[in-house]
Amino acid sequence: xxxxxxxxxxxxxxxxxxxxxxxxxxxxxxxxxxxxxxxxxxxxxxxxxxxxxxxxxxxxxxxxxxxxxxxxxxxxxxxxxxxxxxxxxxxxxxxxxxxxxxxxxxxxxxxxxxxxxxxxxxxxxxxxxxxxxxxxxxxxxxxxxxxxxxxxxxxxxxxxxxxxxxxxxxxxxxxxxxxxxxxxxxxxxxxxxxxxxxxxxxxxxxxxxxxxxxxxxxxxxxxxxxxxxxxxxxxxxxxxxxxxxxxxxxxxxxxxxxxxxxxxxxxxxxxxxxxxxxxxxxxxxxxxxxxxxxxxxxxxxxxxxxxxxxxxxxxxxxxxxxxxxxxxxxxxxxxx
Amino acid sequence: xxxxxxxxxxxxxxxxxxxxxxxxxxxxxxxxxxxxxxxxxxxxxxxxxxxxxxxxxxxxxxxxxxxxxxxxxxxxxxxxxxxxxxxxxxxxxxxxxxxxxxxxxxxxxxxxxxxxxxxxxxxxxxxxxxxxxxxxxxxxxxxxxxxxxxxxxxxxxxxxxxxxxxxxxxxxxxxxxxxxxxxxxxxxxxxxxxxxxxxxxxxxxxxxxxxxxxxxxxxxxxxxxxxxxxxxxxxxxxxxxxxxxxxxxxxxxxxxxxxxxxxxxxxxxxxxxxxxxxxxxxxxxxxxxxxxxxxxxxxxxxxxxxxxxxxxxxxxxxxxxxxxxxxxxxxxxxxx
Numbered sequence: 001x002x003x004x005x006x007x008x009x010x011x012x013x014x015x016x017x018x019x020x021x022x023x024x025x026x027x028x029x030x031x032x033x034x035x036x037x038x039x040x041x042x043x044x045x046x047x048x049x050x051x052x053x054x055x056x057x058x059x060x061x062x063x064x065x066x067x068x069x070x071x072x073x074x075x076x077x078x079x080x081x082x083x084x085x086x087x088x089x090x091x092x093x094x095x096x097x098x099x100x101x102x103x104x105x106x107x108x109x110x111x112x113x114x115x116x117x118x119x120x121x122x123x124x125x126x127x128x129x130x131x132x133x134x135x136x137x138x139x140x141x142x143x144x145x146x147x148x149x150x151x152x153x154x155x156x157x158x159x160x161x162x163x164x165x166x167x168x169x170x171x172x173x174x175x176x177x178x179x180x181x182x183x184x185x186x187x188x189x190x191x192x193x194x195x196x197x198x199x200x201x202x203x204x205x206x207x208x209x210x211x212x213x214x215x216x217x218x219x220x221x222x223x224x225x226x227x228x229x230x231x232x233x234x235x236x237x238x239x240x241x242x243x244x245x246x247x248x249x250x251x252x253x254x255x256x257x258x259x260x261x262x263x264x265x266x267x268x269x270x271x272x273x274x275x276x277x278x279x280x281x282x283x284x285x286x287x288x289x290x291x292x293x294x295x296x297x298x299x300x301x302x303x304x305x306x307x308x309x310x311x312x313x314x315x316x317x318x319x320x321x322x323x324x325x326x327x328x329x330x331x332x333x334x335x336x
Numbered sequence: 337x338x339x340x341x342x343x344x345x346x347x348x349x350x351x352x353x354x355x356x357x358x359x360x361x362x363x364x365x366x367x368x369x370x371x372x373x374x375x376x377x378x379x380x381x382x383x384x385x386x387x388x389x390x391x392x393x394x395x396x397x398x399x400x401x402x403x404x405x406x407x408x409x410x411x412x413x414x415x416x417x418x419x420x421x422x423x424x425x426x427x428x429x430x431x432x433x434x435x436x437x438x439x440x441x442x443x444x445x446x447x448x449x450x451x452x453x454x455x456x457x458x459x460x461x462x463x464x465x466x467x468x469x470x471x472x473x474x475x476x477x478x479x480x481x482x483x484x485x486x487x488x489x490x491x492x493x494x495x496x497x498x499x500x501x502x503x504x505x506x507x508x509x510x511x512x513x514x515x516x517x518x519x520x521x522x523x524x525x526x527x528x529x530x531x532x533x534x535x536x537x538x539x540x541x542x543x544x545x546x547x548x549x550x551x552x553x554x555x556x557x558x559x560x561x562x563x564x565x566x567x568x569x570x571x572x573x574x575x576x577x578x579x580x581x582x583x584x585x586x587x588x589x590x591x592x593x594x595x596x597x598x599x600x601x602x603x604x605x606x607x608x609x610x611x612x613x614x615x616x617x618x619x620x621x622x623x624x625x626x627x628x629x630x631x632x633x634x635x636x637x638x639x640x641x642x643x644x645x646x647x648x649x650x651x652x653x654x655x656x657x658x659x660x661x662x663x664x665x666x667x668x669x670x671x672x
Contacts, residue, residue, distance in 0.1 A: 176559070180561070189352075216461075220590070222513050223510060261552065261554040
């Protein structure tokens with residue numbers, strides 16, 4: 001049964017593989033949330049989604065909320081504003097104040113009114129990168145972060161490690177760890193022996209982490225990944241353990257790469273915050289512990305808080321006295 | 337039209353994805369060669385091949401040669417002797433004399449007589465590895481190698497970097513570069529923009545090599561691979577160039593990993609020999625050049641020469657005065 005309360009903002013996190021919709025009330029309280037499969041890349045499999053595809057997915061995600069509250073503002077973040085999205089919104093440059101992105105929202109006309117789209121943040125250079133939704137998650141956190149350099153990690157298909165100083169995003173690195181794990185586990189010779197879907201085997205996972213950190217780990221994931229098979233053929237790693245061993249290797253190499261490129265970053269960070277699915281954050285917590293780092297904080301509800309703050313900054317909703325340091329009603333249970 | 341000449345040995349290189357068959361005459365001269373798609377993993381797609389599958393593929397590969405020369409000895413190397421092969425042959429341990437493997441051949445009964453199978457070589461430790469066909473290629477080369485440490489690289493789906501001292505294999509490292517490239521190019525987000533099948537774009541390939549060697553390259557392939565997409569979105573890398581850029585990254589990270597794990601190995605090697613398809617060897621030559629190393633030697637016909645030498649060692653055929661240092665007739669055109 002839907003929570004009661006007047007809708008102040010409809011907020012969407014519209015990513016590659018999923019669409020999360022939030023009905024927010026006064027002060028940003030979450031009144032309802034929905035998780036839908038209509039990610040950007042799934043709207044028209046094998047092809048780029050068209051405006052009509054976005055409109056259909058939009059109406060099915062939150063058309064009823066808008067019909068019940070005509071004129072309610074709608075905000076969205078994620079790939080919906082990217083090159084393959086509904087409306088491409090020019091990215092902000094580094095360094096960037098993520099809450100301040102509220103002054104640069106893009107706009108697309110949707111059934112029932114405008115949808116305001118949060119711009120991503122681009123990092124230029126030899127390895128260009130883009131935050132596309134993660135900037136909004138950081139916006140949901142910055143009020144609680146110390147002003148000295150912090151690191152916000154967003155694990156997933158394409159993990160981001162975001163450096164934040166005094167509320168501004170100053171840089172970030174992107175990996176393909178989640179997607180590469182999936183490709184290795186299902187589309188290489190490793191798939192012949194590896195079994196997916198078993199509960200986390202912490203011994204196998206930690207073994208993978210340790211190999212990635214070892215002398216042999218210097219060879220890189222291209223070499224260590226093969227041991228998920230050869231240890232199995234040897235009988236030294238059960239089929240059920242191979243997936244978590246490979247996951248430990250992949251996350252271990254991600255952490256090793258970050259340390260090689262940004263020596264001491266994690267050790268000297270005023271805070272490390274993880275934003276993501278709890279099971280995945282657990283794996284990164286183990287990885288950080290294996291590297292001798294203090295436990296990170298695991299943040300929840302960063303996306304919906306960030307969307308609210310950006311909407312306040314944009315003037316779409318009234319902050320109602322809520323400030324970055326004083327989360328509004330509904331957020332007290334969701335503090336870091 | 338088949339070459340004339342009496343068959344002295346039928347030699348098979350029976351790998352995961354293909355089966356190469358050679359009809360060898362006196363002194364190891366190659367009278368006929370065939371390339372068939374009947375690799376171990378293709379005999380019964382999605383399942384482990386059964387003895388009858390091997391027998392059928394065997395007869396179709398060389399049944400006519402054997403019928404025309406009843407009693408001719410048959411030798412085979414590659415995954416045919418592995419756990420998923422026709423008959424599993426116990427691996428030799430390191431260090432190993434690859435020609436000397438002739439004294440430890442496995443045997444399986446086939447239509448028309450026995451097939452003798454060359455054992456692989458296992459490397460134990462935290463990252464176990466196995467040579468499965470590559471030991472035979474080294475056997476085809478050792479007579480021409482200096483006795484100081486040499487490195488034989490066998491690029492492909494699972495490249496091996498094999499260290500050879502005084503004719504003995506003393507160690508090796510295995511990568512998954514070819515297969516990981518394929519998985520990244522066809523089963524990740526990179527596939528949305530990347531075009532396969534264009535002729536080699538040396539500028540894009542070298543750019544990938546350079547990024548892998550750069551400061552940013554310290555992040556590892558998990559991070560740099562994503563730039564094949566982001567450079568494309570930026571317009572800084574055409575869709576046609578992305579595959580070779582990614583190939584350069586992958587091979588560059590393989591070389592970087594090898595250097596990180598075995599510092600100075602390639603610089604001090606008495607010789608570096610590449611064994612593989614010419615186009616692929618070209619890529620590794622570029623990679624070695626980018627690392628400031630002298631040009632490697634590219635060896636041809638290593639497999640059939642190795643099978644012949646091992647068969648001589650086993651007493652299956654008479655060497656006819658051929659020694660490791662004096663390749664027999666038919667090999668003069670095939671020297672390193």
